[in-house]
Amino acid sequence: MSATRANMFWQRVLYCDPRILYALFACLVVLCEFWRPRMPVPIPPAARKLYDLVERLPQDKLVIIDCELAASIRAECEGQFVAVVRHLFRRNLPFAIMMWTTQPEGIKFGTDIAMKLAQENGKEYGRDFVIWNAITPPPAGGAMLQAFSKDIPGMIQNDIFGTPLAKIGCMRGVQDISDISLIFKVSYVWNRAEVPWIGFVQSVYGTPYAAGCVAIQSSDAYPYVDAGQISGLLAGAAGAAAYERLLNAPGIGTATVSVQSFAALFVFVAIVCGNIAMLMLRATSEPEAAA
Amino acid sequence: MSKRGALKLLAFLVGLYFVLEYVLPEKLGGDFDSYEVRAPAGCVLGTNTLAFYVGHYRAEQCGIGRLVQSGASGTWTRTPNQPVLQPALFQAHERYGMSQLAVQANGSELTMVYLGKNMQREPVLCYATSGDTGLTWRRHGPVVFSTNGHYWSSHEYPNGDVPGAIQWYAAQYHEGLWRMALICATKGLVLAQGPTLTNMTLQPTVLQSIAQLPLGITAFDARLVSNQWRGYFVAEGRLRVQDLADGVDQMDTVDLVDKDICAYRLGPRADEALICVERASATARAPEQAPVLTELYCAPARLTSTGTLIKSVGAQGRPTYLTRGIKWAGDFTMIVGGFAVFMAVINLFLYHSKRIAQRQPGLHNSVLFFVFAVVMGVFTFFGNKPGEYGTQIIMRAPTPAAVALEAALKKSMLQAFTTLTNINDKRVTVEVCLQQQETTVTGALLHVRYIGIFPAAQRAQVLPQLRAAVASQARIDARAVQVDCAPDVMKTGFDFVFKAFLVPLGIATFSTITFYMISAAYRAFKIRSAEAVLLMVAAFIVMIGQLPLGAWLTHGLPDNVFFLQLPWLAQKLLMVANSSAFRGVLIGIMIGGLAAGLRIWLGMDESVYAGLDK
Amino acid sequence: MTYNRKRQIAAAVLVLVTAALVANEVRLLVTDPEYDWYLRIQRWIAAVCTMAIYTFLYRENPFYRAFEHVLLGGATGMGCAVIVRQQLIDKWFAPMVQGFRDWFTTGMTPEALSGVLLIVPGIVGLMWYFQYSKRWFWLSRITFCITLGAGVGLGFKDTFNQLLPQITETFKPLWVGARIEPGLSLLARVSLSFENIIFITGTISVLMYFFFVFERKHFVIKGPAQLGRWYLMVALGAFFGNTFMTRLSALIERVHFLVAEWLQWG
Secondary structure, three states: OOHHHHHHHHHHHHOOOHHHHHHHHHHHHHHHHHOOOOOOOOOOHHHHHHHHHHHHOOOOOEEEEEEOOOHHHHHHHHHHHHHHHHHHHHOOOOEEEEOEOOOHHHHHHHHHHHHHHHHHHOOOEOOOEEEEOOEOOOOOOHHHHHHHHHOHHHHHOEEOOOOEHHHOHHHOOOOOHHHEEEEEEEOOOOOOOOOOHHHHHHHHHOOOEEEEEOHHHHHHHHHHHHOOOOOEEEEHHHHHHHHHHHHOOOOHHHHHHHHHHHHHHHHHHHHHHHHHHHHHHHHHHHHHHHO | OOHHHHHHHHHHHHHHHHHHHHHOOOEEOOOOOOOEEEEEEEEEEOOEEEEEEEEEEEOOEEEEEEEEEOOOOOOEEEOOOOOOEOOOOOOHHHOOOEEEEEEEEEOOEEEEEEEEEOOOOOEEEEEEEEOOOOOOOEEEEEOOEEOOOOOOOOOOOOOEOOOOOEEEEEEEEEOOEEEEEEEEOOOEEEEEEEOOOOOEEEOOOOOEEOOOOOOOEEEEEEEEEOOEEEEEEEEOOEEEEEEOOOOOEOOOOEEOOOOOEEEEEEOOOOOEEEEEEEEOOOOOOOOOOOOOEEEEEEEEOOOOOOOEEEEEOOOOOEEOOOHHHHHHHHHHHHHHHHHHHHHHHHHHHHHHHHHHHOOOOOHHHHHHHHHHHHHHHHHHHHHOOOOOOOOEEEEEOOOHHHHHHHHHHHHHHHHOOOOOOOHHHHOOEEEEEEEEEOOEEEEEEEEEEEOOOOOHHHHHHHHHHHHHHHHHHHOOOHHHEEEEEEEOHHHHHHHHHHHHHHHHHHHHHHHHHHHHHHHHHHHHOOOOOHHHHHHHHHHHHHHHHHOHHHHHHHOOOOHHHHHHOHHHHHHHHHHHHHHHHHHHHHHHHHHHHHHHHHHHHOOOOHHHHOOOOO | OOHHHHHHHHHHHHHHHHHHHHHHHHHHHHHOOOOOHHHHHHHHHHHHHHHHHHHHHOOOOHHHHHHHHHHHHHHHHHHHHHHHHHHHHHHHHHHHHHHHHHHHHHOOOHHHHHHHOOHHHHHHHHHHHHHHOOOOHHHHHHHHHHHHHHHHHHHHHHHHHHHHHHHHHHOOOOOOOOOOOOOOOHHHHHHHHHHHHHHHHHHHHHHHHOOOOOOOOOHHHHHHHHHHHHHHHHHHHHHHHHHHHHHHHHHHHHHHHHHHHHOOOO
16 A cells, blocks of 8 residues: 555544444444343442441431432433432331432432332331431532421421321431431432531541442542542442442442443543544654655 | 612621520530439448439530539539549540449449440440549540450440440449449340450340330349349339349339439449429420430339439520521521512513513423423322321211211221232322211212222222212211212322423433533543543543442452552442541532632621622 | 436335335234323434434434424423423412411411512512513623622632532542551552552642642643643543443434334334
8 A cells, every 4th residue: 555545544444423432332232132142240349348337226216318310310220229219228227218309300210219119118108218308409408408407397398299208117216317327318429518518517526428420420429428518429330330230239330330431441442543543643644754 | 888788787786696596505604414414323432422323515515524412411412513533625436425333432432334425326334433532534535346356446346246226234343243234225234244344245145035024114224133143124103123144033123103214323332313304384485495304313123113303404594595596597588588589480471471471592491391380280289298198088077976986997098009010109088078967977978089090890890889988987878879970170280290391301301411421421532641641541440340340350359459449449439538528628619619608697798789889 | 326316225225114114003003002102203303303303413404303303392491381380380479479478367477488588589589571672781790790699709619619528538648557558568658658659649740730820830840730631631531432422322222213113013
């Protein structure tokens, strides 16, 4: 191949239509839908910390799950939510699902999933868990959280079905934040300005706080894990898969990460190919320049 | 004062309330135990009868107080007025509080064992000693347990090999050995003994599992009687005394007069126990006060009576009243914020209506926008009421007959739906209206509403069962039960539009960026410098290392080169390098944010008030 | 290839694909005894919506724009309805009306007063809308300043409570001795100490990277700043990896829907 033809070839490779890449990638993802090889799921220390924490929780206090599921994060966070709820059911730990969210569909997702899991695990609503009335928090929700910490029934008042909390079995004796053993937040971000758990609850009352968030947001959560402000972290679908492995109950997370593996490999193959094309283009251009 | 000045003052005053509420405590002055008194423990040291307790100034601030019983009158006095031991900043294992004291006198020395709370708010059993009748204490750190003779403790497991979080414990120094009975969260009741508290050996067998222990334990103590542990459990308003080895009760369970005993510790004398009782207050509690009133008593060991009051909460401080308004402030910001959200909506509406009014290109898109905004708004408002899930039976017209039949009717009617698949997705609601003449039910009308389609075959299966259930429970003829079956338009509309349009559009929009990232990675991710190499290597390790592929690629490596395994590398990169970099960024952002916030709060930032006369 | 030829091929492909989809749907209708029309129509529309968004990957087209506006409108309508019902009605209007009712029937009790006082945040909230009036615009600034003051005041608390533990925890021991972690081997101590040194170095050097007050001429400033840049490269690489995984998860979910729920293959 002459230098000019080679040069043209590598130019075409480097500046190829991106739609070719899109099509190849889409084919790979569709193929992985049919073929998902079993591979060991790594367990990050942050997920292990959460698991160990839930294993050590006392049974006489309530766990709060701050559920902010939305359609866009279902793929990553639904697995986290399901895994943790399963673990709590397994350990017979009473919990309350709260939905202080600006995503109205999150209320629907959270309720539906919780009820379905309760049926599967033979748990009873009211006795084993409760879903608190949904609230849309203001932009600076710290004041609401402060008031909530001092008087939980006064702030929430009813459950999502309109029943006063005083009539719900698992809410008996729950008055303030000292009756809460763990706050687990599952959301796009691990800490929101609208519901700032770390600033207003964890650092003030010491209630353990754990989070399940999308992978993109997990990078800046690690300093808080290191400082002990976050007692456990599930990062994206990989975190969900790790927790499912700890529970020995594979689910959405495990199914997602096996596809993610090959897709991630595709990205790096693409990067390597792009760099090879650049180097070859440079190499084939230099003899021309010399000439 | 100008408008600008007035607005600056308003912003400053509102911010000042929250800043003062944060900076100032809820109350000023008052005793260190003015909030609560808990966890009493006592002993006799020479001629002194001593008791120690945990006094709280606030829920999360406590100190250990000392009480002395004067021999003559038997009254208990707190001396000194300050706490003799307090959680300290650099004492990691007890930084966030102390509870469950146990005090033992050995000659002239006192040893106090207590449950501290560490940074993670986990219980850590610690101990301290005093040589001057408990006036000053020397901390010795955590009590260390081991099962294999290797005695050490670490930050991660400060109590050594103890299985799970310590919920309750009893400690006694007996015949030259420290002996303990621990109730742990996962395993249950375990025993330990050792020559010193940092050299305790756990016995391998679990004496009683969690399931075997009494339910709802609120207090626990134990004593060695003829070398066997006798446990005293306060649970569900009763005192149970049993041999821990075999769980056999040693006496009849005592129904306690005071149902709210939250602490029990045998001592200071053999036939006595110090208890803490929680009482509901007759008057409303202020925010700076504990929700319940706590008191310490010296009672007979078998709790045949409450005994004598030895300590109640200390003198109250003066409230600053700032915390009292916080709930109202929270509601205020929530409501104002709710109105603010519509600003964005109004702007969107104005933009799209302008596009339609001026017949600009793409006006059909604006029409679609309005159509779906209205449709979704209406369906959400009327069709998405919180709390509706699965199949529901609702009784209308709560007549006495309906109320009496409600539970039985609901149970038998729900049976009709159990064999149907996907019935929860249909959210069938059956409204039952019972027709009555005086006290007799004469007929019933059932309104069956569902989402989507209720297939004829399923209807044919369910409706006769519903009729039969109502007829049987209300004791009426099945022909008197009328059924009206129709889809719930609003709920169906919401469910359809939400699942058919919003969910797929949202997720698909979110996911398109994946493709752009691939083409960007292909074209722009060029290794032209060392920094680019670093970025790419880090991205590769983090991505692949967190996924099963990374674990699979390197799982064959021997254990002694674990540091070459991708998952290990990924976690180290995330927890060390990434974490430190983000922490630096975070600190920078927060300091910058603090500075900007201060400028705005103090009115130094004029951009906020642009357009107003000075 | 001529333009007409391309159009013919595209039409043929479209007809083939449509035929295949119809055949698949007929297969489902015939083989599934619990075929639910409602669910199938819902899934078909969802599939069309998904494909409409992905057509943007080919090029900008009116089909994509239309569905984008459907999403915008639907999300806006839904958000408004939720806030009106759950916040403005349940938390403000209903308790306020009840408070006034109680006041006029039983007199001014504490419960009635707490309801009546809710008129204050209502008035303050409504003042937001004076932003649309040129003459009365300044009234909206009152609400703005109240929200600003509350946000800043609460922000201080949030910032201090989040920031202080971050700063204190940065100062890790440079040598992990026996007093800090008893019972470790020498190798483990060296490893932990090395990690701590890397951590502290990273935090300080990144902070110095963003320190622009002094000129970066002297090695004392330049060196750590360059090191901080390298740390940031590592962090950004990790961030890129995590970003890709998040977006990819959404794509995987959509592909699963199309293959397993819409077409019901596999």
